[in-house]
Amino acid sequence: MFERFTKDARSAVVDAQQVARAAHSDQIDSRHLLVALAESEGLARTALADGGLDVTDVVARARASIEAGDALDHGALAAVGIDLDEVTRRTEATFGEGALARAGRVLRVRRKHIPFTPDAKKSLELALREAIRLGSKEINGGHLLLGLTRAESPGRRVLADAGADLERVRRHAEGASEAV
Amino acid sequence: MSQQALVASAAGDDPADGLRAVRALRELADRLEALQVERARRLGWSWQEIAAALGVSRQAVHKKHNRRI
Known part of the structure; x- marks a missing residue:
């Protein structure tokens, strides 16, 4: 499938990995892909903006959600009676400021390869189907955005929360992808 | 019972919440282990001593932490 990706679609996939690394995520899901698509110039970003979205707001929301x-x-630990703020305070008293966050980063760095979640893989597969549906031999950034918004996914939820009219965004993504 | 309280109590025995807590506890334990092992090594503890304190084999602790420290 990847051999049919255009340059911008390929770089979106690579950028999604960097987004995951920077956020110390264990996995790459459709939100990381959304950040990558929204942050770089291309069909997807244009479609989001033309679809009435504030692209900066979309990126901020996706990052916050990640x-x-x-x-x-924090919340899950509180539910079993552990106060993460207190743990953090005591840990930092011995190991210095930001020690717990640093330890998290150290653990992540060990993992060289960050896997895609089934949801992100599904988005990529749907992008292929969208490209076929639109009669395109290549899969570009617009198709990736169409794949991401076609079915329920964490990335699509971020867009909905940002107030997106998904049908409108999809129409712009289709138009942009066909025009190329 | 208010609707909010009902939702909260219903969520309380949701396996998803329990599993999230387990995952968070594991992550917390991993981070504390990394910090403690690093400090113990700096203070001159042997891998054998660290392994005994953690209740695991020397090989296990060495393999897990040696690359970082």
């Missing part, structure tokens, strides 16, 4: 899904989940 961070809220940090493995060291």
Whole structure:
């Protein structure tokens, strides 16, 4: 499938990995892909903006959503009676400021390869189908955005939360992808 | 019971919440282990001593932490 990706679609996939690395994510899901698509000039970004979205806001929301899904989940720990703020305070007293966050980064760095979630893989597969549907031999950034918005996914939820009219965004993505 | 309280209590025994807590605890334990092992090594502890304190084999602790420290 990847051999049919255009240059911008390929770089979106590579950028999604960098987004995941920077956020210390265990996995790459459709939100990382969304950040990558929205942050670089291309068909997807244009479609988002023409579809009435504030691209900066979309990126900020996606990043916030990714961070809220940090493995060291504040709310989940509180539910079993652990006060993460207190743990952090005591840990930092011995190991210095930001020690717990640093340890998290160290653990992530060990993992060289960050896997795609089934949801992100599905988005990529749907992008292929969207390209076929639109009669395109190549898969470009617009198709990736169409794939990401075709079925329920964390990335699509971020767009909906940002107030996106998904049908409108999809129409712009289709138009942009066909025009190329 | 208010609708909010009902939702909260229903969510309380949701396996998803319990599993998220387990994942978070594991992550917290991993991070604390990394910090503690690093410090113990700096203070001159042997891998054998660290392994004994953690209740695992020397090979296991060495393999897991040696690359970082």
